[in-house]
Amino acid sequence: MQNISLDTLFELSEFFKFFGDTTRIRVIHLLLSGEMSVSAIAEKLNLEQSVVSHQLRILRTANLVKPTRDGRKIYYALDDEHIGEIFNTGLAHILHKKKG
Amino acid sequence: MQNISLDTLFELSEFFKFFGDTTRIRVIHLLLSGEMSVSAIAEKLNLEQSVVSHQLRILRTANLVKPTRDGRKIYYALDDEHIGEIFNTGLAHILHKKKG
DNA sequence: TGTATATATGAATTGTTGTTCATATATTTA
DNA sequence: TAAATATATGAACAACAATTCATATATACA
Numbered sequence: 001m002q003n004i005s006l007d008t009l010f011e012l013s014e015f016f017k018f019f020g021d022t023t024r025i026r027v028i029h030l031l032l033s034g035e036m037s038v039s040a041i042a043e044k045l046n047l048e049q050s051v052v053s054h055q056l057r058i059l060r061t062a063n064l065v066k067p068t069r070d071g072r073k074i075y076y077a078l079d080d081e082h083i084g085e086i087f088n089t090g091l092a093h094i095l096h097k098k099k100g
Numbered sequence: 101m102q103n104i105s106l107d108t109l110f111e112l113s114e115f116f117k118f119f120g121d122t123t124r125i126r127v128i129h130l131l132l133s134g135e136m137s138v139s140a141i142a143e144k145l146n147l148e149q150s151v152v153s154h155q156l157r158i159l160r161t162a163n164l165v166k167p168t169r170d171g172r173k174i175y176y177a178l179d180d181e182h183i184g185e186i187f188n189t190g191l192a193h194i195l196h197k198k199k200g
Numbered sequence: 201t202g203t204a205t206a207t208a209t210g211a212a213t214t215g216t217t218g219t220t221c222a223t224a225t226a227t228t229t230a
Numbered sequence: 231t232a233a234a235t236a237t238a239t240g241a242a243c244a245a246c247a248a249t250t251c252a253t254a255t256a257t258a259c260a
Contacts, residue, residue, distance in 0.1 A: 019116035093182040
């Protein structure tokens, strides 16, 4: 295998943490279909607004999502093409395991 | 996007959690090169034996690694081809972001 | 069978993280 | 500019997870 620094491995684990929470993975899943406002996300996922905002801040700080303001609303979109790829690779694993 | 059940999304986030810890990601990285005994892993990563054992139990319970006993030693290997794929996809993202 | 070696595990502790609640900020419109 | 709407954020709390330390189990070998 490649020689990967401790630092990079740490960053990698930090990166995967973003996918390791139900709320965040649901948000990510939702945004795979396209951008959506905070209130729309909250309504669609049946979550409190502040829960969504807090988690969006985490994703935004990590540059996994990016906001665009339109009037009072702020639309969030996935910021990186890799996100969907990682999501789908994990999903493939889960579904594969389900079948046995 | 596909219609994914809440249950599956939960499982997916649980799955990514395994990658979201430095110790575990280091173990996974190590095992990408092939199987290795507990003591060898601990020595290579400069970690206490019990730390490694505890984390291996988590990975084993989730069927991410599988043990094979040979005498007193127990060799652990990655149990699934997807593991490396997910690891590398995440790594590609990290390295890509580093370059900017 | 007693001792050494390899690994696993339980309990306690500590650090981290997600949610809740209250409130602040920003934007629009009356 | 006041009120309404949309989003963000800080603090407190609760739940969870990782490590440490002590010890248990399993295997090999003298």
